[in-house]
Amino acid sequence: MVEDLVVAVVAAGCVGLVYLAAAARVVKQYERGVVLRLGRLHSEIRQPGFTMILPAVDRLRKVNMQIVTMPVPAQEGITRDNVTVRVDAVVYFKVVNPAEAVIAVEDYRFAVSQMAQTSLRSIIGKSDLDDLLSNREKLNQGLELMLDSPAIGWGVQIDRVEIKDVSLPETMKRSMSRQAEAERERRARVINADAELLASKKLAEAAATMADQPSALQLRLLQTIVAVAAEKNSTLVLPFPVELLRFLERAGHGEAAVPQAEQIPVEAPPAEAGGEDETGIGHA
DSSP states (O other): OHHHHHHHHHHHHHHHHHHHHHHEEEEOTTEEEEEEETTEEEEEEEOSEEEEOOTTTEEEEEEEOSOEEEEEEEEEEEOTTSOEEEEEEEEEEEESOHHHHHHTOSOHHHHHHHHHHHHHHHHHHHSOHHHHHHOHHHHHHHHHHHHHHHHHTTTEEEEEEEEEEEEOOHHHHHHHHHHHHHHHHHHHHHHHHHHHHHHHHHHHHHHHHHHHOHHHHHHHHHHHHHHHHTOTTOOOOOOOOHHHHHHHHHHHHHHHHSOOOOOOOOOOOOOOTTOBOTTSOBOO
């Protein structure tokens, strides 16, 4: 009798252990548990930690609440300005309502991926090439709005959408390269023209100053001589001083201005009789 009682207690303990093992569940910190009891959603969402379910009655679905990074495959499309491009993106999202993520959609990851691909193709068709290359922030916001509207019904929140790369045909790359080179050359020519204009204005001002002050020209000449003389292997030829030429010119004009002394003719005295003439021969 005692042996039968011990066997029954041991059997009950084993059954209890088996039931406990079948009913015990552990939900991790980044997860939430959704319980389906006989196929119907149980209102209680299991929080992280140890929890119990009814074996063969309850079914526990664990939902990851972390932010998911999902790459969007490259989509090929034609932009509004008729350029064929390939664009890929990445979507960051997380589950905010685990019950809806389990009940409202079969596979929320696959649903978000397909919605991201169709939205990306739609954005490509509505945008210009310049927008895809330089105005990505606005396109990212548009993609986020297009994805967030249906995702809310799935218990998913779109955190961020980023366009990663825009692939262009080789012919378009060469055309853009030539365009960029022409633009850089145009800017360089404009800058050179502005520099020449400014330099010409400064040279005109310097010439006017030197014209008013001749000594400034001499100082500039001396500075040039000093700069050239710094090179040891150069031959220096000094020009004739300009100031000396001007001095001589002024001196010549001064002598020409002085009136010459008037000359008074002197008559020769008449030759005496019997005297000698200019040839030294006496007359009778």
